[in-house]
Amino acid sequence: MSISATDFNFVRDLALTKAAIVLEPGKEYLVESRLTPIARQIGVQDASALVQRLRRGGEAQLQAQVVDALTTNETSWFRDRHPFDALGKFMIPELVEARRATRTISIWSAACSSGQEPYSIAMTLLDVPALAGWNIRITATDLSAEMLARAREGHFSQLEINRGLPATHLVRHFERAGTGWRVNEQLRRMVTFEPHNLLNAPPLGGPFDIVFIRNVLIYFSPATKSEVLAKVRRALRPDGFVVLGGAETSLGIDDQLVRTEIARSSVYRLKR
Amino acid sequence: MHALVVDDSRAMRSILTRILGEAGFDTVSQAGDGQEALDLLAASSGLPDIALVDWNMPVMDGLTFVSECRSNPEYRRMTLMMVTTESEQGQIVRALAAGAHEYVIKPFTADAIVDKLEILGITATQV
Ligand SMILES: C[S@@+](CC[C@H](N)C(=O)[O-])C[C@H]1O[C@@H](n2cnc3c(N)ncnc32)[C@H](O)[C@@H]1O
Numbered sequence: 001m002s003i004s005a006t007d008f009n010f011v012r013d014l015a016l017t018k019a020a021i022v023l024e025p026g027k028e029y030l031v032e033s034r035l036t037p038i039a040r041q042i043g044v045q046d047a048s049a050l051v052q053r054l055r056r057g058g059e060a061q062l063q064a065q066v067v068d069a070l071t072t073n074e075t076s077w078f079r080d081r082h083p084f085d086a087l088g089k090f091m092i093p094e095l096v097e098a099r100r101a102t103r104t105i106s107i108w109s110a111a112c113s114s115g116q117e118p119y120s121i122a123m124t125l126l127d128v129p130a131l132a133g134w135n136i137r138i139t140a141t142d143l144s145a146e147m148l149a150r151a152r153e154g155h156f157s158q159l160e161i162n163r164g165l166p167a168t169h170l171v172r173h174f175e176r177a178g179t180g181w182r183v184n185e186q187l188r189r190m191v192t193f194e195p196h197n198l199l200n201a202p203p204l205g206g207p208f209d210i211v212f213i214r215n216v217l218i219y220f221s222p223a224t225k226s227e228v229l230a231k232v233r234r235a236l237r238p239d240g241f242v243v244l245g246g247a248e249t250s251l252g253i254d255d256q257l258v259r260t261e262i263a264r265s266s267v268y269r270l271k272r
Numbered sequence: 273m274h275a276l277v278v279d280d281s282r283a284m285r286s287i288l289t290r291i292l293g294e295a296g297f298d299t300v301s302q303a304g305d306g307q308e309a310l311d312l313l314a315a316s317s318g319l320p321d322i323a324l325v326d327w328n329m330p331v332m333d334g335l336t337f338v339s340e341c342r343s344n345p346e347y348r349r350m351t352l353m354m355v356t357t358e359s360e361q362g363q364i365v366r367a368l369a370a371g372a373h374e375y376v377i378k379p380f381t382a383d384a385i386v387d388k389l390e391i392l393g394i395t396a397t398q399v
Binding site for chain 2: 078163166168174176
């Protein structure tokens, strides 16, 4: 049975108010397929019954679980490659000069999903000899408690490992764990995972020299995109960098962030 | 673009051949073991851009094939990628030390192969 229009609208409002996620009409199938496993888990008949239960209110945890299920967590190692080339070859060398006095670099990986992005950032930094002895802080955040738990655990299946992780990095930074792999202590210690909603004030650990906020703005309305980018800007050091996803831009959304062409990636800096 | 698939399983050879075809390779040659692959290379004029190599095969295994290729200067430009069920860290290290450029553990998805080709900077007509 497909969920009714009223049920869909209820879920759509929930996604919009809790996570700023825009579910277009026609995504009923998505809502249903994401809600059905939760319905089963709590022992109600189907997605509609689950929505009934949410309607009655007072179930914050169930509500969070549903919002969680509506997010798309697709990610991979060194996703799109170019941003990580830009990081290692351009952004970091510039910061190594600019931060000589403090020898500290703070990076925020916003909407980090299961952790591939912040760990890819960490691996990239470990390949820069000039950073030896520096104080590196990578703060990785996501709305989804489930994703954060997985990211913190640092355990990845063979299928996940195969998605874009170079074999040299695998043998250097991971250890075999059961049928999968686990990030090693060195990498794990470089990243701090925190729950965070992009609609709220930026997380602790700022101001940041670099913010990766990739493949999440696409789910938001134009107004929310502006709001989120304005918050990101305020958490950024004046000479910092913002990295967006390949299909994302600040154009027409935030005129204070201007694109700089670096290694074919979407890197933005504050307008001067 | 030309690829060589070295695997003793006919099913695996055809899966990889299909993935490579979809990734834009015009020619995909196949061999059932390392020796057959070496014979094929010796007999053909052009060198494949990449070889996808299984580890456990009769006659000559993949690790030996990789070492043989690395000891022949004529084959230096050919990229070597292991595609195997061997999944111990030590084995991956051995394969890389022998001269393999990349390593994919079975089972894999088509995306995984395409991702690795991208890492290696091997992009065929697509993209
Ligand atoms: C497609 S993943 C992107 C992962 C990674 N940044 C990448 O580019 O591969 C999108 C992530 O955004 C998170 N997300 C969605 N809405 C959010 C919000 N309002 N605040 C924080 N994170 C959110 C989801 O939980 C999901 O993990």
